[in-house]
Amino acid sequence: MKEKMIEAFKKAEGGLFSAVEKADVGSSYQEMEKQGVSLMGWADPFMPDYSMPPHIETALIETIKNPIAPHYTAPIGNEKLKEKIAEKLLKYNKLDVNPSRNILITPGSDSGLYFAILPFINDGDEVLIPSPSYPNNFLDIQIMGGKVVSVPLKEENNYQFERETFENLITDKTKMILLTHPNNPTTTVFNLESLTILSELVIKHDLILVCDQAFEDYCYDNEFITPAAMPGTFERTITVFSFSKGMGLSGLRVGYLVCSDVIMDSMFANAVSVLGATNTACQIAMIAALENPSFMKEFESAFDFRRKKAYEIINSIPNVSMQLPESGFLCWVDISKLGNSTEIVNYLVTEAKVSVNAGVNYGAGGEGHLRIVLGVYKDNQRVVDALLNIKDALIRLQENKNV
Template sequence: MEAVKGGFPSHYTLPVGMYELRCALAEHIHERTGLAIDPSRNVIVTPGSDSGLLFAMMPFLEAGDEVLVPDPSYPSNYLNCKLLGAKAVHVPTWYDDNYRIHIEELEKRVTPHTKMVLLTHPNNPTTVVYRKDNLEELARFIVRHDLVLVCDQAFEDHIFDGIEFVSPCTLPGMWERTVTVCSLSKGYGLSGYRMAYLYADDHIMDVFYGGAVNVLGAPCTASTFGAIAALKDKTILPEYYERLDRRRRLAYEILGSAPGVKMRMSESGILSWLDVSALGTSQEVADYLMEHAKIMVNQGTPYGEQGAGFIRIVTACFAKDEDAVQRFERIKAAFTELARQKGLIT
């Protein structure tokens, strides 16, 4: 607010992001990963992680290249490849083993045209946090085939149940071949501010710095000051963690007890991922909820071939738990009626 009153936010900031913000981000990254990040060499600010993700991929891909994408995954992971003239190669993962990445499935699909692995970690939509041993296997595969990793860590700020979160760029041989995409939207609840950032080895970052003004423009100055204030306030993330932990438990208790529904408690972030295949297709169930519960949810199919029969629910849409519970109960009631129509209950 002091910055707004002073008038400075009406001016451009640097295309790569204001130095004070990059310093705050470097400290934030160091606290999470232990990496010694140079704010002048290793970090760039982007207007949200969606544009940041595309920007991260741009230097590495051209027509005919292939990108390995564990499936299910964020829909932009598939579309961005297409936008850049490359091909997204779906690598299946499965609900039954908590979506572990199987290296043999990657090996089946790697070709001379493969340039990149694109990973969303923690995963969107499944909320899975990939375990260290699985990431170490993935890192060895990437090094062995001389690939690049673009890792979208938009949901990294809230990891539950004591699960260890490992940034792949910290693993042996990975710093010089990884671009990490992060966001203030999810962890801080600041999606409207459009503040995200990339960090990488300085040889990679030189290319991003060179293209920033042409592709990204300059980050929003007012949002920059908001981001600096948020990063300096160390009370925000713990408070939000407690709220989101309550919310995922409420979602699991209510929605997971509905007939015809299978789900695990979320491992991260603000989402729940439900197997509703016993009740119908993703579209049939989403349409039924829209008509009978008056609530919009995400169909699973845009998240990949393994998303068929699933739906995604954003459990943090409401600030108050009681408002969320009311919606969860409406969804459960609609599930129950649909299960009755399907003959799953009498």
């Protein structure tokens, strides 16, 4: 029956008949925890520990007991939630939007990302993706029959944009630029110079910009700029937002899209067919979260501590290096002198009892790197201990290899 599938599904493997490397495919990743392995490859804040703030928990429980809980919210989303989002967008993202015309609530940002791309991609359309990047960026385009064109980001340039690199890859088939900002996995916060290059190219070549801002909430040393707020870009940009990373509410599955009403009109028309309706109770819980986001300060403090400890520990390992993470709770580690990323990941599971992500899954420029999720577990020390186990294991590896 697989022969009857489209090409992207025909080649896909979900772990039922073979080992799957990606942590978010199949169930084998979670099985490792039962074997005492620290799971540092799933970007789910404080997983598996309980981290829901009391006021959000209360709102969720009270709504579940309410008669509205088992019923649909309109597929375009809860109106009060959209009003609260509009307030946040104006304050943080410098976007002045109409909550009834420019915001669509989605069941998580992954489905939102897919839906943001879907209206525009026909077979053969080319999509520029700055890379390394989030794996779903590549997969979504392939599923739709588009062609991925990777735009290499260079470590020596701090993973910022170069105009000439973009220009050389644009053809008459280029339809879209797909950006994750801040970047996953490199944590790069793209600066004003990079985003000016981006916005000018989008306008000059009449392109669509889809920007996934799931990691926007914690940017430590660099100003965060929303691309849709750049001059002339809002009308041609769909921005994808998440409550999962910044608020640690991954399991509630609520995200949202923001774009012009010209684009949104078609999205409203098709939302029920592609997305359905986002969970009623979870949307109301998000209203409580937006009304009192003070709990995020504690999250930011933990993530800031962890990125600095990771920088200290990882850079003390011979022949291994990383830049200080600029955002979120990830780190991007160069292990190219020790072997390929898949081999190192497998070695660390066995020898350090820690599971991380192989860089090969993050597209061009990813091989030779590891993505380590620092945001797991509530206890900072548990994360530090896992990093020290990684250090000890990689030192032993080099001693055994005489590197």
